[in-house]
Amino acid sequence: MNGLGKDLARLLEPARVRTDPEDLRAYMSDALHYYRPSMPDAVVLPVTTEEVAKVLAYACANDVPVTPRGAGSGLAGGCTPLYGGIVLDMKRMNRILEIDRDNMTATAEAGVVLARFHRTVERMNLFYPPDPQSMSVCTLGGNVATRAGGPRGVKYGTTPNYVLGLEVVLPDGEIIRTGGKVVKMSTGYDITKLMCGSEGTLGVVTGVTVRLLPLPPAHRTVMVTCETLDQSAELVADIIAAGAVPAMLELLMNMAIVVMNNYITPPLSVGAGAYLLMEFDGIEAQVEHEIAKVREICEQKGVQELRIIEDEKEAASYWEGRSKLYPLMTTVYRRAVTEDVTVPRNRIPELVRAAQDVSFETGIAVGIAGHAGDGNMHPSMLMMDISSETEAKANTAIEKIVRKGLGLGGTISGEHGIGMHKAAFLEWELGKAQIELFKRIKQAFDPKNIMNPGKIWVWEGGERC
Amino acid sequence: MLRLEYYRELADKCSSCGYCQAVCPVFREDLLETHLPRARVKLIRESLIEKTYPVTPRLREIIDRCLLCTSCTNNCPTGIPADEIITAARIELAGQAGLGAAAKRAVMKNILGQRGLAGLLTRAGSIAQKLNLGPKDVPQLASRPFDSRIRGKVEAKGEKRATVAYFVGCGTNFIFPETGEDTVKVLTRNGVEVLIPQGQVCCGIPSLAEGDLSAVQEAVRTNVELFSGLDVDAVVTDCTSCGMMFKVKAAKTLPANDPLQEKIAALAAKTFEVTEYLDRIGLAEVPAALNTSFTYHVPCHRGWSPTVVEAPRRVLSQVAGLEAREMEEPGACCGAAGTFYLQHPDLSNSIRSHKIEDIQATGAETVITQCPVCRFYLAARLDNKKVLHPVNLLAQAYGAP
Numbered sequence: 001m002n003g004l005g006k007d008l009a010r011l012l013e014p015a016r017v018r019t020d021p022e023d024l025r026a027y028m029s030d031a032l033h034y035y036r037p038s039m040p041d042a043v044v045l046p047v048t049t050e051e052v053a054k055v056l057a058y059a060c061a062n063d064v065p066v067t068p069r070g071a072g073s074g075l076a077g078g079c080t081p082l083y084g085g086i087v088l089d090m091k092r093m094n095r096i097l098e099i100d101r102d103n104m105t106a107t108a109e110a111g112v113v114l115a116r117f118h119r120t121v122e123r124m125n126l127f128y129p130p131d132p133q134s135m136s137v138c139t140l141g142g143n144v145a146t147r148a149g150g151p152r153g154v155k156y157g158t159t160p161n162y163v164l165g166l167e168v169v170l171p172d173g174e175i176i177r178t179g180g181k182v183v184k185m186s187t188g189y190d191i192t193k194l195m196c197g198s199e200g201t202l203g204v205v206t207g208v209t210v211r212l213l214p215l216p217p218a219h220r221t222v223m224v225t226c227e228t229l230d231q232s233a234e235l236v237a238d239i240i241a242a243g244a245v246p247a248m249l250e251l252l253m254n255m256a257i258v259v260m261n262n263y264i265t266p267p268l269s270v271g272a273g274a275y276l277l278m279e280f281d282g283i284e285a286q287v288e289h290e291i292a293k294v295r296e297i298c299e300q301k302g303v304q305e306l307r308i309i310e311d312e313k314e315a316a317s318y319w320e321g322r323s324k325l326y327p328l329m330t331t332v333y334r335r336a337v338t339e340d341v342t343v344p345r346n347r348i349p350e351l352v353r354a355a356q357d358v359s360f361e362t363g364i365a366v367g368i369a370g371h372a373g374d375g376n377m378h379p380s381m382l383m384m385d386i387s388s389e390t391e392a393k394a395n396t397a398i399e400k401i402v403r404k405g406l407g408l409g410g411t412i413s414g415e416h417g418i419g420m421h422k423a424a425f426l427e428w429e430l431g432k433a434q435i436e437l438f439k440r441i442k443q444a445f446d447p448k449n450i451m452n453p454g455k456i457w458v459w460e461g462g463e464r465c
Numbered sequence: 466m467l468r469l470e471y472y473r474e475l476a477d478k479c480s481s482c483g484y485c486q487a488v489c490p491v492f493r494e495d496l497l498e499t500h501l502p503r504a505r506v507k508l509i510r511e512s513l514i515e516k517t518y519p520v521t522p523r524l525r526e527i528i529d530r531c532l533l534c535t536s537c538t539n540n541c542p543t544g545i546p547a548d549e550i551i552t553a554a555r556i557e558l559a560g561q562a563g564l565g566a567a568a569k570r571a572v573m574k575n576i577l578g579q580r581g582l583a584g585l586l587t588r589a590g591s592i593a594q595k596l597n598l599g600p601k602d603v604p605q606l607a608s609r610p611f612d613s614r615i616r617g618k619v620e621a622k623g624e625k626r627a628t629v630a631y632f633v634g635c636g637t638n639f640i641f642p643e644t645g646e647d648t649v650k651v652l653t654r655n656g657v658e659v660l661i662p663q664g665q666v667c668c669g670i671p672s673l674a675e676g677d678l679s680a681v682q683e684a685v686r687t688n689v690e691l692f693s694g695l696d697v698d699a700v701v702t703d704c705t706s707c708g709m710m711f712k713v714k715a716a717k718t719l720p721a722n723d724p725l726q727e728k729i730a731a732l733a734a735k736t737f738e739v740t741e742y743l744d745r746i747g748l749a750e751v752p753a754a755l756n757t758s759f760t761y762h763v764p765c766h767r768g769w770s771p772t773v774v775e776a777p778r779r780v781l782s783q784v785a786g787l788e789a790r791e792m793e794e795p796g797a798c799c800g801a802a803g804t805f806y807l808q809h810p811d812l813s814n815s816i817r818s819h820k821i822e823d824i825q826a827t828g829a830e831t832v833i834t835q836c837p838v839c840r841f842y843l844a845a846r847l848d849n850k851k852v853l854h855p856v857n858l859l860a861q862a863y864g865a866p
Contacts, residue, residue: 026501033479072498331543336480
């Protein structure tokens with residue numbers, strides 16, 4: 001065990017401090033494994049907030065970088081320990097502390113897995129909508145750190161729309177509690193919201209209080225088959241403009257269905273140009289009303305088919321296939337680099353057309369499948385091989401799509417966060433002055449720059465500080 | 466195949482999504498990412514395939530601390546066969562190991578050659594004492610193994626609908642011979658003639674887990690030659706692990722161009738777990754009512770057939786008065802995994818404790834499962850319940866011959 005490990009083993013149970021090279025190698029990246037993986041010096045597995053505080057106080061005093069980590073399922077390299085130091089694996093802080101039905105809130109530790117949280121509240125007829133597609137493994141703390149969301153964004157928004165309060169350990173080991181169970185609050189700076197999307201750069205989220213909704217009693221999945229990709233994109237814009245409110249509205253190009261067919265039963269026919277996979281929820285009458293509205297729009301547009309999936313197992317298998325789409329892409333392609341560009345919804349047809357043009361210009365297949373209903377399109381650069389030539393093409397394609405998305409009034413990230421992967425693009429969206437403000441905020445929270453250094457914006461010279 | 470070199474490309478294909486966290490029983494217990502298939506595959510690739518890192522005792526520990534339950538493989542969206550990569554790593558490491566391990570393998574080989582589990586259990590008994598396991602955590606051998614109870618050909622009752630060869634797994638043969646008897650009874654009552662070929666040996670799964678490829682190859686060759694020579698409609702086993710071996714793993718234990726491959730493929734095409742086979746042909750005789758309830762523990766080795774999971778539920782739904790009570794997670798591992806629980810008693814016990822809780826919450830009177838190891842390992846902590854094979858319940862419903 002190295003010196004750092006020995007020091008840490010005095011702060012918490014030695015078995016929960018790992019320094020064997022194999023353990024360190026297991027924590028070198030998140031799902032962005034090919035981009036600048038980096039070995040930590042120790043992996044620490046805290047079980048209480050106090051332990052997190054002790055570790056941070058030590059790290060602060062000794063100038064050791066700390067990278068908090070949930071499930072390591074992120075797609076932006078957010079929890080890669082770029083400058084080594086300590087990886088703080090939060091998954092053992094996994095207690096659901098309270099579900100307060102009277103106040104419609106729940107409080108849980110940061111390492112609680114989202115799917116388990118969903119199951120627990122839904123058993124009580126309560127509903128926590130945020131649904132990043134890694135929900136079978138991702139953690140509430142990670143969701144807060146990245147402002148995670150998913151298909152339900154179109155109707156219900158994303159994680160920050162539900163976070164009411166947080167328990168946070170500041171970089172010097174101080175424990176603070178922000179927000180609370182109250183539904184409104186006007187007490188100075190909104191630190192709760194500031195922590196949302198901070199990607200572990202300002203402190204460690206150890207506890208989360210969220211608001212809950214009543215569980216909608218009725219659900220229906222609808223699959224619309226479109227002649228062309230352009231038609232499907234126009235349809236999305238029309239549906240939103242008409243005021244219809246699906247709970248989820250996913251656009252899937254033909255290729256997405258091809259790879260999903262490995263996973264779904266029964267497989268779908270792959271002849272069409274694109275598909276819209278939707279769910280409607282609410283009371284039964286509302287579900288029927290929304291579907292009727294969408295049906296009318298689809299009929300006007302002349303789609304190939306609108307099918308209501310009555311069999312719940314079948315519907316579940318489509319949504320399951322959808323949630324695994326990212327890793328499913330690698331059954332066919334050597335690598336899929338998924339972007340997170342999000343545009344105002346009336347600009348979706350333009351973004352989809354631009355993505356197709358970029359694919360044509362660069363010679364890289366661009367997969368188009370995303371949460372179209374909320375404008376979050378996830379174009380994916382699909383690489384058949386890993387060579388510097390293909391990587392360069394993919395990077396050009398990414399850059400073009402990102403610029404197009406920004407040109408349409410969009411953002412470079414709807415729900416994945418910036419991490420390392422999109423840091424170079426941040427200035428295009430926010431400008432220098434805003435990034436300078438970011439840096440001053442960072443300085444105020446973390447003057448020694450120990451918290452997840454090297455993330456969100458480009459660090460000068462790649463140096464820490 | 467089952468050589469690491471063969472998996473070079475596949476091991477490199479992992480998208481690193483980390484979705485295996487939801488299904489790996491060891492990870493769910495340890496909550497340490499090193500013990501996650503994503504990391505295991507990466508470590509094996511780096512240390513044993515690309516050889517950019519050394520092989521260390523910690524690496525061996527990580528490779529050993531896997532149940533080979535196949536859940537990660539069955540659920541991996543990218544289709545990485547992590548269990549096979551880990552098995553291949555064990556084979557590679559067994560080859561590199563010293564004399565002690567070679568001697569151990571020789572013993573295993575002898576034991577398995579003579580119809581495995583009895584010897585394995587003798588070994589298990591002495592290990593169990595050392596490990597301070599509960600007395601029930603080691604199964605008791607039946608007074609008379611199945612193969613000295615029924616042999617040869619058993620004729621169908623009524624009109625003959627099919628002829629099957631019965632592969633009797635070691636668990637059934639030595640621990641639960643009455644399950645073998647019930648399998649024969651239920652099949653023959655449904656118009657199926659049953660051949661029980663003599664000379665069948667262990668399917669080889671235990672040796673595979675130990676990384677002893679030559680012992681597995683020997684077992685596969687013996688069984689495949691024996692069963693290929695029979696003129697039967699199907700090969701039936703009551704054990705999901707034996708079924709997996711026949712159906713998908715056997716072919717991978719030999720080179721792709723081995724002359725035996727054709728016979729392996731032909732057998733695989735007609736191999737079924739017994740309830741799956743009954744579900745397929747349909748029950749000819751309506752079972753009588755049983756006034757009890759059951760919950761179904763789905764064995765981990767289920768990915769080899771799309772129907773093996775639902776078959777017991779479907780077949781038993783035809784028994785009037787028999788109430789099915791589902792667990793929260795019927796497919797969660799019980800922790801036993803062959804002899805894994807002997808080497809990792811604490812880990813296995815924790816995995817089992819969740820399963821026991823889930824079972825108890827159903828309030829069912831009986832637990833059914835098609836894996837003999839799950840059966841005794843669960844029974845050891847379920848004093849208030851019977852733990853049976855689904856054919857035992859069906860045989861009860863058929864009553865006396």
